Amino acid sequence: MDAGLVEATNRQKQLPFKAAAGLILLFAVLMVMNFVLNGYYLRIVNLVGINIILVVSLNLTNGFTGIFSLGHAAFMAIGGYTVALLTMPVERKAVYLPDLPSFLAHVYLPFLPSLIIAGLLAVICAYLIGYPVLKLRGHYLAVATLGFMVIINVLIMNFRDITRGNSGLTGLQPYTNIWWTYAVAVITLYVIWRVLNSTYGRAMTAIREDDLAAEAVGVNLVSIKLMSFAIGAFFAAIGGALYGHLLTMVSPNDFSYSMMFGLVVMLVVGGIGSIPGAVFGAVIVTLLPELFLNKLERGIDLLGIHLPQMFGVSQVLMSVAIILIVIFKPKGLLGK
Amino acid sequence: MDVLLEAIELTKQYKGLKAVAGYSVKISRGEIRGLIGPNGAGKTTTFNLLTSMVKSTSGNIYFEGKKITGVRADQIARLGICRTFQNIRLFKNLTVLENVLIAAQIKKKYNFMSVLLSSPSFLREEKHLVDRSLELLETMGLINAKDIKARNLPYGQQRKLEIARALAVGPKLLLLDEPAAGMNPSESTELMGLIRYLRDKFKLTIFLIEHDMKFVMNLCEKIQVLNYGTLIAEGSAAEIQNNPDVISAYLGRAVESA
Amino acid sequence: MLKADNLNVFYDQIQAIKDVSFEIQEGELVALLGANGAGKTTIIRTISGLQKLRSGKITYNGQDISTTEAHKLVRLGISQSPEGRQIFGRLTVLENLQIGAFIKDKKADIGAEIKYIYDLFPALKEREKLAAGALSGGEQQMLAIGRALMSSPKLLLLDEPSLGLAPLLVEKIFEVIQTLKRNNITILLVEQNVYKALEIADRAYVLESGAIKLHGTAGDLLNNSEVKKAYLGG
């Protein structure tokens, strides 16, 4: 949120035009991409979009409300598994997951309603876990939400009748494409932008700045924090489902530490507490290894010098890059 | 007499120590009341109890005749008791206007759906909130600073902003914890005028803590003196100044009233 | 004893101190006055090495201390009671005082100092074993001053020591300051309580928007009409 929110009302008037222009441009770009890019690059474009959804929604809690949550991956898992189970054809379930409880064994839903159900389920979970846990602060909250992630992971690993445990659910329908991804990304951005420019968003930033003072001016800490957490969870779940149906699999490993930290890295690198920052962080942190570092480590001829294969170099360089960015731009690349 | 706030036998026990011990007060509508006492007497704690920022060990609080003991702090604010803090607690990274807007919005009427759709009722309400906040900033003389981040305001203006923010909630009772602290004599004289003006304009009742005796004696119609968590005196400025207990515990010597 | 030449201090882009020069003689009590935000605290922090100088030079007993690290200055005899008190809330009152003597030899006897401070502020003795965070604002202020004295400083920087204190204690603090002066401690005093400060100070500087506006002996300034109008309430 910036000083400009005052002018929000004025801006709203020109907004439909700008927004429409932006959407048309996005549509055109996606159209072209869809046409010229092969499956691999389209997958990257999808990953970028999904990460935008995830990081922007994480930003609402961590950046704007000051809730240091590490639970995003857990909500992604909830979304990923829910949609995988709801959209799996009934015949396939019969052989693939023979021990599925019957209420799950016989349902089959299209993608969209499944996404919405997944989002709502995550919202319910967010309220259940958030109600006790959001009373904690700072790092204590961070570890408690990290614990939530581990607990969800352990549950997934052990309810094998439903989840196939560590093996994950594989061979999912490849529903995710750039249209789904970017439609959801646009909706995510829109919703979060609207929320931030309303009393809810202002209450959230107030909590971030000084929760005691916020309380003193009538902000209901519990309900606003829960709302922020739940909105984040909603989009995390949908992002998780898109992710699963892009990889055509969901497994507990996908929704674990490296995912969680990857998201926080994007958030911090882009600039925490800024929407363009979150988007930028998602884009850059997704593309850098995928388009550059991975190629480098496989051995490459650079300006006539032959660099040998050195697997592991991409992670090393990525870590160094993160450290340097954070040191030289502690507020992120787009941070104010 | 129209009693706005009544506290009966409030007590706050910390481990080894009773910070507030059996404190009672009755404040009538429109009054400016003072609370003084040595450092550590329990003044701030009393404010914390009245605003539910700290849970009382025992005792009861009534506001406009309704019992509000144990009500959550944000609801207390909604009921009309607002405060400032001894150590300024602004939303430092937000602008002056945003600070006020956040407080003003507790009366907003739109719901989540209209936010998403940015419905006409939402826009209308937002505009109304902004207008109301700007008006308040105007009153407080902060209008030119509206887009400055709170952290960048000079200290005196920060104190004023804290008052503005509390006013934006639309309180009936305003609690001020050492509003003149860190101000030089000219600044605190100016503040005195402002507080009187606000009381009249917004029909406020004011309860304040202050160590600046000139300030308290001039402003307050009635003063309570707290020592070791208990009241040792209550009365008009003149009575307090000449009360030997107060002099020995707090004032040191009678203040020459200005 | 302390000499500052053309100090310039910035917070990021914003200049908080503009070409400020002043000096303090050994044994002097100098008051630094100014409205809120004038830059008084910034000057204190700059002298004590907590704030970096953009340009300018500070010498202390002839030694250039412009870039000396803050913790080393304490060993040179510069100590302060900071704005906002900054006491160690989780340590006990006694431990706070002990830490004040951190620079002294481990074996050195600091009992006398502690007793001296308890005599100045009996309230602290009563709360000796209490975590300092539980003290009231005024008690914390006493502790901050007491802690600053524990290192037996030669130059004491006091940033608004009377802030938030009850009248009785304000009197007390000013008495203490005078006692310290008599004991030949050099003091730079920042105060909003302009009248009292000028009563006890030898000289004073008036800061406005980061620059020195006026300076002179305390008596002159007390009678200065500008000072009267701006700081003494007419």
Next chain:
Amino acid sequence: MSSDYFIQQLTNALSLGSIYALTAIGYTIVYGILRLINFAHGDILMLGAYFAGIIFVQLAMPFPAAIILSMMLAALIGVTIERAAYRPLRRATEETTLITSFAVSILMQNLAMMIFSPQPKKFEIPGFLQTVHTMGNVSFTNMKVLIILLSVVLMVALTIFIKRTKMGIAMRASAENIDASTMMGIDVNAVVRVAFIIGSSLAAVAGLMLGGQYGQVSPLMGFVPGLKAFVAAVIGGIGNIPGAALGGYLLGIGEVLFVGLLPSQFSEFRDAFVFIVLILVLLVRPTGILGIEEDRRV
């Protein structure tokens, strides 16, 4: 259930708890001063184990020398990391410092894989440490005895250091308020350095204990114990040294007894158990068992 059974589980629990406790202390000591969760701590543990192995086997030095030298090397690494990656971020947000330490952790893991190969390596310990004692149905190795004794000795030494020495006092003061500590003449950078030296060298000991107990070292061996130790530190009240030790033992004992006393189908819920305990502790005591309540004074 026989008492042998219980005693056996308890010895298991104590040695695991000792390792957690030593590691947790490192987290806590650094966190206390810098409010930094040093995720790379687990990897320092890993390096400590590798160093000890190399010194003992490749350089054929005596085992006690391996212990001490690996502590020193780990301390050096810890101090270097602090200087290079963390010091510039003293005033950064929680998220920022967290991901920095995470990046450092990834960096160390990958460098270790490149240098030592990703294959786990055998960790040699002197023969007498491998001797198995059996009393009734209870058996344990000398290594386990060493783990428990050495941990206790180190923790007692640390407690004395913190309580009695000036550096200890300086550490407690810096943990509270860095600016104010500077005003007292405390060189906070030196204090931070000491915190990293203590934390890292204890981690090295924990690493070589893990290596000795399980007979192997690998580049990723630090992650899980590091994380558990961190949880232990939080349970105990992060920033609080006795709390870290307490949390470490509680967690070690809780974990082993959870797996040991409940029917085997619960074994897999071990990690969930760890974190459920953590969350429950925090709900009852939001700053851990011995943690001091955060200051919410107005």
Next chain:
Amino acid sequence: SGQSNSGETESEGAGDSTIKIGGIFNITGGQASLDQPSLNAFQLAADEINASGGVNGQQIEVISVDGKSDPATTTSAVQELVDVKKVKVVAGLSDSTYVLAAGPIAQQAGIPFITSGATAPEIPDQVGDYMFLAPFGDNIQAYAAADFALNDLNADTAWVLTDTGSDYTLGLAKYFKERYLDKGGKISLEDKYNGASDVDFSAQITRLKNLPEQPKVLFVSAQPDKCGLVVKQLRDMGVDTPVIGGDGYDTPDLVKLGGVPQTNNTYFTTHVSLGNTDGSVTKFVDAYKSKYNKEPENAFAALAYDTMYLIADAIGRAGSDDPTAIRDALLQTDGFKGVTGTISYQDGSRIPLKSVTIMKVDNGNFEFVKEVLPN
């Protein structure tokens, strides 16, 4: 180590002169200890083939990518192999879980995928008709282990400890129990751990020790990085009962990490005995040693080596590098002799029916016990 065929020498323009084969391995991260040796051997085989003239007169170009032990990266990497590098065949990976993630990508693109090391027998059915296994299925080796326990060790009571963290260990334990119970054995106790995070098994072992009657054999279904650890902890806590495991044990790490007296009395099923003086085995071991200056770390290296030859064989028989033709030729594979045994994909099954080697650990040495073909 600059391998001649490795990496992207950006020779994509030279296009038709080489046959591109994709190698997907988890070269970094938790899986690296399995996959790095595999990649080495995979490349070694390609070098050998190229040195002897290639296939169909064309050279083989290996394009290997790192899955980083991360399912998302793994699938992304396979997608890149298929879409960008336009490889004709994909091979690699040792862990069934990752194969289940990556396989469908190749399947969708109609590119054959031969896993060098994954052994879960469900894989081909779950992925599709372009998916092949180079090793036998876990059912086969588990059956062999159960038979061996009952008949050769005369152990009719067993303790089963399972790592629930992978398809492989779960499947192996499942098939072992199935066969063991079927043939009249009795399971005294089943216990579990999570290989992804647990390194301390003392609680489970204590529970074992407190069984009223000690089982006669311990079947420990563990991943290679954990089997030595479990055995060591068992012995250190005074349990000397024979241990049986699967092919995950076939790594020098078992002894290195488990310790010498401790690993005695341990048996396992595997693909080949690397200590075998059989010509093809020593040839492989020597070649590996001379190229990488170390012994092949485990049987997965041998499997990957075989996989490359198997692919070359199929391409040769197909006479073209068309993926579908290669797939068809693979299906026809009959009696292909590799280091790890003979591979035939009979009756349309894409899991070879290979004989199982049973090994015994004796003072640190792996000793051949017998070779069986369970039915």
